[in-house]
Amino acid sequence: MHELSVTQSLLDMSVKEAEKAGAAGIDEIKIVIGDLTGISEECVQFYFDIISKDTIAEDAALSFKRIPAAFRCKKCGHVFDRKKLMFNCPVCGSPGVLIGRGKELYIEGIEVRYDGDKTG
Numbered sequence: 688m689h690e691l692s693v694t695q696s697l698l699d700m701s702v703k704e705a706e707k708a709g710a711a712g713i714d715e716i717k718i719v720i721g722d723l724t725g726i727s728e729e730c731v732q733f734y735f736d737i738i739s740k741d742t743i744a745e746d747a748a749l750s751f752k753r754i755p756a757a758f759r760c761k762k763c764g765h766v767f768d769r770k771k772l773m774f775n776c777p778v779c780g781s782p783g784v785l786i787g788r789g790k791e792l793y794i795e796g797i798e799v800r801y802d803g804d805k806t807g
């Protein structure tokens with residue numbers, strides 16, 4: 688259910704921006720998702736297909752950019768991506784602590800199209 692409300696607000700935002708720009712339709716929506724949000728891309732895509740019907744975003748493709756969570760080493764300060772079963776600093780081997788990265792959730796940009804050449 689969480690994904691549904693997230694997808695709804697991503698859709699609303701994209702449609703609003705596209706309409707403001709006078710676009711006839713949206714071709715692509717670029718979404719950035721941090722690993723720590725727990726949002727599944729498949730779920731967002733699934734809900735988007737349903738709720739975008741009869742909006743100008745109906746045919747839009749979604750592209751996702753995943754931001755991995757990151758650790759900072761307590762000993763040497765090295766910052767490294769979180770990987771499965773890997774919590775220790777690759778430089779010195781000390782355990783790392785989670786830092787704020789990975790909570791991102793926003794639209795990086797949208798590609799729109801215009802009804803430019805059908806005025807006559």
Ligand SMILES: [Zn+2]
Pocket residue numbers: 760761762763764765776777778779780781
């Ligand atoms: Zn280290």
